[in-house]
Amino acid sequence: MTRTKIEEISGEQFVGEGGLWAAVLISLIQDLESPSRRSDHETARRIILQREGCFDLMSGALGIEPAELQQRILAVLKRRSRNYK
Numbered sequence: 001m002t003r004t005k006i007e008e009i010s011g012e013q014f015v016g017e018g019g020l021w022a023a024v025l026i027s028l029i030q031d032l033e034s035p036s037r038r039s040d041h042e043t044a045r046r047i048i049l050q051r052e053g054c055f056d057l058m059s060g061a062l063g064i065e066p067a068e069l070q071q072r073i074l075a076v077l078k079r080r081s082r083n084y085k
Contacts, residue, residue, distance in 0.1 A: 021061040024054070029073065033081065048073055 031037060031044035046052045051066060059069040 017061050018063070021058045025058060025062070025073075029077070032077065 028044040028047055031040040032048055035041045047055050048070065051070060055070075056066045059066040062069065064072070
């Protein structure tokens, strides 16, 4: 069984509020990995890389410290792409 992006980042599966925020995070990561959709890519970049907007709220709902969540996301992105070294 393959792991979802959120499991790869958090090591957990989520339901309820955490599940909704996990879906938001997955969408943000997909937008960040798709620079062809410039507007969505830039928004995702600001939220994830600069921790703007809902990032801290999202990390709290996922039960992960914001800095740790950001590091985990970047580690996944680095493994998948050369754009986030």
